[in-house]
Amino acid sequence: MFVLRAEFLKFIYDVKKYRFNYAMGLISTLIFLIGLYWGAGEINKGSGGATLFVGLILWIFASDAISDASDHLFEERYYGTIEQLSITKYSLLSIFMARFLAVFVFSLLEIVFLGLPLYFIFSPDLGVFFSNFRFTFISIIVTISLIITLYGFGLFLAAIGLKFKKVGALSGIIRYLILFFSGIIIPYDSMPYFLKIISSILPMGIGIRALSGLEKGVVYTHLVLFCALYSLLILFAGIVLFRMGIRHVKKTGEYSAY
Secondary structure, three states, X not given: OHHHHHHHHHHHHHHHHOHHHHXXXXXXXXXXXXXXXXXXXXXXOOOOOHHHHHHHHHHHHHHHHHHXXXXXXXXXXXXXXXHHHHOOOOOHHHHHHHHHHHHHHHHHHHHHHHHHHHHHHHOOOHHHHHOOHHHHHHHHHHHHHHHHHHHHHHHHHHHHHHHXXXXXXXXXXXXXXXXXXXXXXXXXXXXXXXXXXXXXXXXOHXXXXXXXXXXXXXXXXHHHHHHHHHHHHHHHHHHHHHHHHHHHHHHHOOOOOO
C-alpha cells in the first residue's frame, strides 16, 4: 500500500509540475486521433465506426503500458537508483506493478479527455456492443483481456530490458505496429497473408477481430477465448521473465543504463 501511495503521489507531483506539457500532449494526441479516425473512417465506409473508436481508445493504453515500463526502468538505471530500489523491503516487481496502476489511472483520465471529444465529433455506434447481454459480456471480457495483454506486454519488454539495455528503443516501433496492423486502421480481411500473421501475434490483433465481429453481429467464440488466454499467457510470461531479469541483474551487478 505504501508503494502504491508513493507512486500516486509521484504521479500527481509530475502532473502538477508539468501540467502545461501534459495539456499540450493531450491536445496533440487528440488532433492525431481525429485525423486517424477520419482517414480510417473513409477506408472503412459502411461500418458504424465502433471498433475503430474502441481500438483507438485502447491504443492509448498501449502507448502508455508498453513504453512506460521500459522508460521507467531506463530512467532508474540512468540515475543509478535501481540498485537502491532493489535493496528496499519492497520488490522491484511490486514497485513496477504499482507504477502500472498509476499509469493505468492516468490512461483512464486520458480517455476521458480524448474519448469524449472524439465521440461527440464522430458519434460511433457503440450501442452494437451492448445490444444484448451476450454481446455486453463478450465486449467487457475482450476489453479487459486486451488491457491485461498490453500491460503484460509492457512488463515483458521491461523484463527483456533488464538484460538487453537498449530494448526500450523498440517500444515506439511496437506501438505503431499495434496501431496500424492490429486491424484498427487497416481491416484484417484486406491485409496480405504475412501481415495477417503479424496481426495475430500483436497484443491487440485477436481482440480487435473479436470486436469487429461483434460490430457485424457475429460472435467469434474462438477469438474471444484466444484473446483471454493470450492475455493470461503474456501477463504470466512478463512476471516470470521480470523475476528472472531481476535475479540476473543482482547476480551480475549490471545496474547502470549502459
